[in-house]
Amino acid sequence: MRILAFAFIVFAAPAEAHEFWIEPTDYQVEADGSLEADIVNGEEFAGVKLAYLPQRFVNFVLFAGDASARVTGRTGDTPALQQEPVAEGLNIAAYQANSATVDYENWERFQRFVDHKDFGDVLSQHEARGLPLENFTEVYSRYSKSLIGVGNSAGADRRVGLETEIVALTNPYTDDLSDGFQVQVYYRNDLRANTQVEVFEKAADSQVSISLYQTDENGIATFPVRPGYSYMVDAVVLREPNERLAELSGAVWETLWANLTFAVPD
Template identity: 50%
Template sequence: MQYRLFCSILCSGLTLAAGPGLSHEFWIEPEKYQEVLGNTVVARLRNGQGFKGAEQPYLDHRIARFEVRQGAAAAPYQGRMGDMPAFTAELAQDGLAVLIHQTRPQTLTYDTWEAFQAFIDHKGFGDIRKQHQARGLPEAGFGEQYTRYAKSLVAVGNGSGSDTATGLETEIVALANPYTDDLSQGLPVRVLYQGKPRPNAQVEIFAKAPDGSVTISTRLTDAEGETAVPVMQGHQYLLDAVVLRPAPEGKDYVWESLWAALTFAVPAE
């Protein structure tokens, strides 16, 4: 009974904290982005702003997909209800590991247009208000459904290998390996939506320095859905790109947002 009560309170709090109306990001944060082969890889799920956020537990009813990819091999990850950290596993293979986490959709309600407009402005969606009005929608008391698609790159052993498209509805794919490749021209990435490059998409870049300070910048993708992310040695990075689209007819919400996130680190040497 106490466990059920704890989960009820916890899940309710997560719903409030995870609302993207305040532009909260959701990401996977490894304890170590480079791990010795044979050691346990530990990663946390976090939700927050400015690359700082609250740790989220493993909640199976909130998870649509959770897996690890190394090369061509993919394995689903199964944790225990309430686990914090949410991911703990030994990876027995050398190479780049891609951790993948997709949430189940959740919904929220905007009580004012101003709250939705702040989200629109932050993510660079342009004049959504005209679209909203053209659909005859109210400017208060309307709903949005949101889904998170997070990836993280972890170097196991030699860290060799490459990131690839994983079939998420939207995702950010690293076109170079941050642990083994030359990043003097930045880390090239491609933003995908429904398997196709997403041109003119805003990529928000959160760069965390060794002292914990975070700088935030944005870049737009080109016609091929690509951009180069400037990086510095010894820094951790969170990249974020969001799709906003009208909801299908007949839903009790009117907009859908799809949040792609990618985390990685650049070695100090």
């Protein structure tokens, strides 16, 4: 089962486009246990927990090895994920949200976002396209994954069909982490070389630290991790929306947000 790459548009107008992630109640459960996880929208690894609302997502799927199962629930369920594991081992929860829009009253606000995500000289591209520096719109979509260890937690992360995706090359529950944790970043079937990756590290007392890394020529970023901490990894694509999406949304820029969460056992 592959997650569809196309979403029908559902519009919203949030104040800012922050991170969007899957946060399990427990990152490791017993072989006969169940999976529970919140869908969270916020920043700096803290935010609002969203209920299970099928109208808000394109797909919500669990994977383990070659097996998969759709996440099902009752409308309004919190946590949004309450389901049996697909199998013993490493389970991957993946969620593709419907697209939404955010409006910018001035260029300075958008420039702060561009600088933070290290997109380069977007202003020149914006002006070359003859776009206004005030009152313009961005459309964005979210592609979130989480790694949950079940029983022996054995297995490996893999691509699940998201248009942009972060794949863990390390199993945080079974591998030697002394040389750091590795992720590989994709956009469609291409590796994202020289791309900024933002890593959020949360301690048991919910204190969060944020670090920035760059992927190498193979789209791989390596960063240190510590026992007893949970992690969120974020990478964003900026592109010009296609003609149909631009017409539907009124947007002149499009962003695609890839996110991955996991924890390191004590």
